[in-house]
Amino acid sequence: MLHGLMMDYPLTLDVIVEHARRMTPRKTIKTKLPDGAWHEYDYAEFYRRVKKLGNALAALGVEPGDRVGTFAWNTFEHLELYFGIPGAGAVAHTLNIRLSPEQLKFIINHAEDKAIFVDGTLLPLLEPIAAELETVERFVVFNCDQRQAVNLPNATHYEDLMAEASEDFEWRCTDEDMALGLCYTSGTTGMPKGVLYSHRSMMLHTLGVMQAAALGPTEADVVLPVVPQFHAMAWGLPYACAWVGATIIMPGRHLQPAPLAEMIEGERVTIAAGVPTIWNGLYHELRRNPRDISSIAQLVVGGSAMPRGLIEAYERDFNVNVAHAWGMTEMSPIGSVSKLQTRHSDLDEAGRWDIKAKQGYFVPGVDARIVDDDGREVAWDGETMGELQVRGYWVARQYYKLEHDHEHFTDDGWFRTGDVVTIDADGYMTITDRTKDLVKSGGEWISSVDLENRLMSHPDVLEAAVIAIADETWGERPLAVQVPLEGSCDEQALNAWLLERFPKFWLPDRYVAVDEIPKTGVGKMDKKALRQMFADGELDPHPKPSAP
Numbered sequence: 310m311l312h313g314l315m316m317d318y319p320l321t322l323d324v325i326v327e328h329a330r331r332m333t334p335r336k337t338i339k340t341k342l343p344d345g346a347w348h349e350y351d352y353a354e355f356y357r358r359v360k361k362l363g364n365a366l367a368a369l370g371v372e373p374g375d376r377v378g379t380f381a382w383n384t385f386e387h388l389e390l391y392f393g394i395p396g397a398g399a400v401a402h403t404l405n406i407r408l409s410p411e412q413l414k415f416i417i418n419h420a421e422d423k424a425i426f427v428d429g430t431l432l433p434l435l436e437p438i439a440a441e442l443e444t445v446e447r448f449v450v451f452n453c454d455q456r457q458a459v460n461l462p463n464a465t466h467y468e469d470l471m472a473e474a475s476e477d478f479e480w481r482c483t484d485e486d487m488a489l490g491l492c493y494t495s496g497t498t499g500m501p502k503g504v505l506y507s508h509r510s511m512m513l514h515t516l517g518v519m520q521a522a523a524l525g526p527t528e529a530d531v532v533l534p535v536v537p538q539f540h541a542m543a544w545g546l547p548y549a550c551a552w553v554g555a556t557i558i559m560p561g562r563h564l565q566p567a568p569l570a571e572m573i574e575g576e577r578v579t580i581a582a583g584v585p586t587i588w589n590g591l592y593h594e595l596r597r598n599p600r601d602i603s604s605i606a607q608l609v610v611g612g613s614a615m616p617r618g619l620i621e622a623y624e625r626d627f628n629v630n631v632a633h634a635w636g637m638t639e640m641s642p643i644g645s646v647s648k649l650q651t652r653h654s655d656l657d658e659a660g661r662w663d664i665k666a667k668q669g670y671f672v673p674g675v676d677a678r679i680v681d682d683d684g685r686e687v688a689w690d691g692e693t694m695g696e697l698q699v700r701g702y703w704v705a706r707q708y709y710k711l712e713h714d715h716e717h718f719t720d721d722g723w724f725r726t727g728d729v730v731t732i733d734a735d736g737y738m739t740i741t742d743r744t745k746d747l748v749k750s751g752g753e754w755i756s757s758v759d760l761e762n763r764l765m766s767h768p769d770v771l772e773a774a775v776i777a778i779a780d781e782t783w784g785e786r787p788l789a790v791q792v793p794l795e796g797s798c799d800e801q802a803l804n805a806w807l808l809e810r811f812p813k814f815w816l817p818d819r820y821v822a823v824d825e826i827p828k829t830g831v832g833k834m835d836k837k838a839l840r841q842m843f844a845d846g847e848l849d850p851h852p853k854p855s856a857p
């Protein structure tokens with residue numbers, strides 16, 4: 310064998326910050342502070358602070374390999390932690406601020422976090438459990454008034470640490486296989502499981518995100534990651550933006566539709582990324598109270614299916630292009646993106662929206678196959694459903710501390726996504742369900758996702774979820790839970806609307822109207838909670854789901 314003669318230039322995160330410092334030092338990073346004012350600095354200052362943070366971490370006793378938690382909104386300090394912790398050779402463990410105290414305790418103790426950096430506006434969520442965190446030696450508080458009382462043991466203020474630290478720091482991420490980050494799945498379908506990213510996997514993922522075929526941010530972009538930094542590494546945007554030198558707008562805790570609309574208009578945002586719930590809320594806000602969002606070139610949406618009706622509405626009413634993406638925490642997270650390609654140029658309008666509502670083509674670097682119940686690969690014909698399995702440069706090969714896991718990883722090296730999909734001959738993937746959410750009626754599959762999307766495109770429906778309820782005759786039957794846009798929805802009309810697309814046996818046996826659909830910590834419809842409310846218990850005609 311003849312080996313190539315090219316450098317083994319390491320795939321480590323310091324490469325990104327060094328590049329940004331030299332190439333785009335005057336580009337800016339802006340953060341909306343708790344009081345609504347803006348904080349702004351440039352990449353040159355960002356670089357200096359990341360280096361100071363390296364020294365500050367060392368002063369705290371953080372060693373390479375240690376896990377360091379972050380409990381925060383999207384802010385400039387959280388961005389510094391995204392680079393500073395891995396730069397110090399440690400592992401940035403992004404904690405989901407919306408988890409229950411029980412889940413948080415479990416995750417922090419499981420990860421054995423040595424220190425936690427916490428946003429001052431979120432102290433009340435962490436303080437009550439601090440005594441039960443077995444391994445945490447230090448808390449560091451930021452994004453708040455330095456004089457604010459802190460009820461945590463061994464707490465320091467971030468800016469005090471930074472003030473003492475020197476800018477002269479030598480990167481400690483010396484090996485591309487070192488762990489860089491740890492993110493637990495949001496637990497939509499079970500207990501949270503830890504995904505441990507390496508420098509190598511994250512650098513390759515970042516290059517993947519930078520492809521035009523993926524999200525493709527450039528220096529000219531103004532990027533608003535609404536997707537939280539604790540949700541699957543904010544879909545890789547912080548790293549991709551820093552590498553290309555894009556302007557970053559961090560929304561802090563201002564995630565409600567009205568402030569988001571103002572940020573997009575005021576900052577002339579070109580790429581904004583978030584889950585469908587966020588864009589659904591923004592759409593209705595803009596209809597009530599119009600703002601100019603025409604600067605947006607790509608409204609990136611993922612995390613759960615974006616209803617086709619909403620994709621259409623953004624394009625029709627605001628001329629905004631929606632990029633529908635699919636991913637998983639286990640995939641760093643980008644897996645596929647739905648953008649139109651030249652081969653779609655002869656499609657009519659309806660056909661184009663059909664394409665954009667799919668989860669799309671796999672980003673180069675991700676390989677996929679569909680497998681049936683017997684483990685056999687099935688055809689990419691756009692009709693045959695099966696479980697999606699993936700492999701690639703940025704796909705997990707094991708969960709943290711969970712060895713010999715044959716439930717999630719196959720013997721021949723693929724990750725079992727738990728998503729049920731079809732893929733057409735052009736490689737376009739459509740998620741029809743999660744294996745755990747499918748409704749099986751009389752031996753036939755009914756796709757809860759298809760029913761939900763159709764229901765949500767009805768003009769009287771704001772949101773809808775479909776779950777399976779046990780049925781003596783059929784095994785399972787669908788139950789629809791909907792939030793009416795105003796007043797109530799007519800069930801006959803909803804049935805007629807569904808019948809235009811689906812066979813009669815797909816029609817829900819029951820409809821239940823609620824004020825709100827419960828959401829998980831990352832804003833997905835919480836079907837586990839819905840099942841507990843309806844399927845497992847007595848059907849209550851006037852349920853009151855708890856706030857997300």
Ligand code: ADP
Binds near residue numbers: 494614635
């Ligand atoms: P969790 O697995 O706990 O929900 P993740 O955020 O990692 O946490 O979720 C990944 C899952 O989210 C995917 O397996 C898929 O079911 C769903 N998902 C992500 N993006 C989309 C999308 N665009 N359309 C439909 N489902 C999606």
